[in-house]
Amino acid sequence: MSSMQFGIFSVGDLTVDPTDGSIPTEHEKLQALVTIAKKVEDIGGDVFAVGEHHDSGFVPGAISTLHAFIAAQTERIILSTSIAHITTNDPIKMAEDYATLQHLSGGRADLVLGRGNTGQVYPWFGKDPSKGVELTIENYQLLRRLWDEDVVNWEGKFRTPLQSFTSIPRPLDGVSPFVWHGSIRTPEVAEIAAYYGDGYFANNIFWPKEHYIRLINFYRQRYEHYGHGTPEQAIVGLGGQFFMRKNSQDAINEFRPYFDNAPVYGHGPSLEDFQAQTPLVVGSPQEVIEKTLAFADYFGDYQRQMFLVDHAGLPLKTVLEQLDLLGEILPTLRAEFDARRPAGVPDAPTHANRVAARDAKLASPVEPVETSKA
Amino acid sequence: MTTVVAITAGLSETSSTRLLTDRLVESLGRQTGDVSVEIVALRELAHDVVDATLTGFASPRLQDALDKVAAADGLIVATPIYKASYPGLFKSFFDVMETDAVIGKPVLLAATAGTARHSLAIEHTLRPLFAYMQALVVPTGVFASTHDWGAEGAQALEQRIDRATAELASLLKGAGTGRSRDDEFDLFSETFRSIAEGPRA
Numbered sequence: 001m002s003s004m005q006f007g008i009f010s011v012g013d014l015t016v017d018p019t020d021g022s023i024p025t026e027h028e029k030l031q032a033l034v035t036i037a038k039k040v041e042d043i044g045g046d047v048f049a050v051g052e053h054h055d056s057g058f059v060p061g062a063i064s065t066l067h068a069f070i071a072a073q074t075e076r077i078i079l080s081t082s083i084a085h086i087t088t089n090d091p092i093k094m095a096e097d098y099a100t101l102q103h104l105s106g107g108r109a110d111l112v113l114g115r116g117n118t119g120q121v122y123p124w125f126g127k128d129p130s131k132g133v134e135l136t137i138e139n140y141q142l143l144r145r146l147w148d149e150d151v152v153n154w155e156g157k158f159r160t161p162l163q164s165f166t167s168i169p170r171p172l173d174g175v176s177p178f179v180w181h182g183s184i185r186t187p188e189v190a191e192i193a194a195y196y197g198d199g200y201f202a203n204n205i206f207w208p209k210e211h212y213i214r215l216i217n218f219y220r221q222r223y224e225h226y227g228h229g230t231p232e233q234a235i236v237g238l239g240g241q242f243f244m245r246k247n248s249q250d251a252i253n254e255f256r257p258y259f260d261n262a263p264v265y266g267h268g269p270s271l272e273d274f275q276a277q278t279p280l281v282v283g284s285p286q287e288v289i290e291k292t293l294a295f296a297d298y299f300g301d302y303q304r305q306m307f308l309v310d311h312a313g314l315p316l317k318t319v320l321e322q323l324d325l326l327g328e329i330l331p332t333l334r335a336e337f338d339a340r341r342p343a344g345v346p347d348a349p350t351h352a353n354r355v356a357a358r359d360a361k362l363a364s365p366v367e368p369v370e371t372s373k374a
Numbered sequence: 375m376t377t378v379v380a381i382t383a384g385l386s387e388t389s390s391t392r393l394l395t396d397r398l399v400e401s402l403g404r405q406t407g408d409v410s411v412e413i414v415a416l417r418e419l420a421h422d423v424v425d426a427t428l429t430g431f432a433s434p435r436l437q438d439a440l441d442k443v444a445a446a447d448g449l450i451v452a453t454p455i456y457k458a459s460y461p462g463l464f465k466s467f468f469d470v471m472e473t474d475a476v477i478g479k480p481v482l483l484a485a486t487a488g489t490a491r492h493s494l495a496i497e498h499t500l501r502p503l504f505a506y507m508q509a510l511v512v513p514t515g516v517f518a519s520t521h522d523w524g525a526e527g528a529q530a531l532e533q534r535i536d537r538a539t540a541e542l543a544s545l546l547k548g549a550g551t552g553r554s555r556d557d558e559f560d561l562f563s564e565t566f567r568s569i570a571e572g573p574r575a
Contacts, residue, residue: 206431268424269428269433273425278431
């Protein structure tokens, strides 16, 4: 097992292919996500994640259902979210959905939680969009307790109180799915991740690295502040975005119409400026390797690298070719990241190593508190 | 040394807005010796500003200008008036700025126009914008229409310029509003702790 995990994250968007005007149906896109997930396993990747959306133009509204279907057809990859909405979902439903996925997949479920990026979603689920941060804090505190405590008495502002409630099923082996907290611009979310000693995921696409450096450094400092370990021991995940061809100029020529018309950045800066200013890399496999390895220089050694590839209307066939190319550079990425990794930087979280850590802690006569900067 | 950034939104090269900005800068220099002024011309940043409204982040040279504004002790802001208000580029520059970037800063407002009928545009368009951004706006706004550049208006314009920059110089020496951009996170910490560490039933 490598100390770092590599994977693919998707938002499941239905975007017009600007080169031929075609657009996938919901059915085609859902099936494409399954095909992509299986491809991630085939090329030796570690994680496949999907972002929860309820707006039209996207398909992933019911992620645990999608992931259960994928889990049944894969054996190794971790199934995660990018992100799941902690603000609008009922914490009890989340606790039970993802604990069920954890059992069915054999411990291959984890979660990246976030507020969600569109205000209109809140009222669709009976919530007030002005209460995003408060909902995030209260809902996560409840989700945490539902997994960590067998019997929960609870009272909060946003849902009915609980008396002697036990969420089912209990987490596999008594260890809950690992949780990351993802945010694009909210330092409060990094604070929550640090407080609980959870992972922090920076999507690291669309914006300059300086923006994410601020958030990640803040998370690492607060992780130490709350006594979970040194800043270097905090658990960091990153996104990234590439388009690869053997020949750099071929990659640029092929990707340009998709870039120029993409929903997020299209009709704005040039591909060249955007590459220079954000983590996007369009070029040869060697260029993708170099830009990706540099992330550890900016953000510190980290645990999980995810890439966005199935966006902007790129057809499934092209996405699968991108994954084949990723598979070819994965051994180099793993070796180079491992070679630069100092001792003491934790491995990426898996169910197996978290169960082992829990068992070691129970067997230890004294509560180990590792906050020294040795 | 007090630092002032003069933001000038004239859209043509050698615009009357730039002319007015230079006059204000020169006058401020006469009012107070201990001030360094840097000019930020929005025309040069026009494409970067539009890109930033689409992408949500600033290019390096736009970020440099935004950083200078945020670090300045005070601002001179000069814009042309088109169709009864400031042009879109001017508003977009402030739209891509952090919401709290000018809290408590003394700001002198100035505007140019082709007709005197725009003369209250400072009061009904610029002042509300800077009130929203919680800046400390200088009471005298400096409006200059074509008439003010001619022989009849020149002396009155000169007086308005000096009056406004004297007010700005005075505010720059003062204690401001006592507020700056530092307060937001503490408010969150209290909310967070009250929920996360609240009484466990």
